[in-house]
Amino acid sequence: xxxxxxxxxxxxxxxxxxxxxxxxxxxxxxxxxxxxxxxxxxxxxxxxxxxxxxxxxxxxx
Numbered sequence: 001x002x003x004x005x006x007x008x009x010x011x012x013x014x015x016x017x018x019x020x021x022x023x024x025x026x027x028x029x030x031x032x033x034x035x036x037x038x039x040x041x042x043x044x045x046x047x048x049x050x051x052x053x054x055x056x057x058x059x060x061x
Contacts, residue, residue, distance in 0.1 A: 014048050021051035030060030 021043045025031065031039055031054075039058050042050040 010048075014051075017048070017051040017055075018043060021054045024059065025054065028060055031058050032060050033058060 022040065025036060025039055025043065028036075034042075039054050043054050044050070046053070
């Protein structure tokens, strides 16, 4: 039970970052390095690191 209390903030943060990154991805016309579809797959399936990688490197100008 204590483990769940310790992990739930990380899980909540992960969902917030994933939603933020997906909304940003949908709204942008251009992204860097790879296609929007591949960025979407990375954001959804590479937990925590995928959305952060997109927000740090993949956002187009």
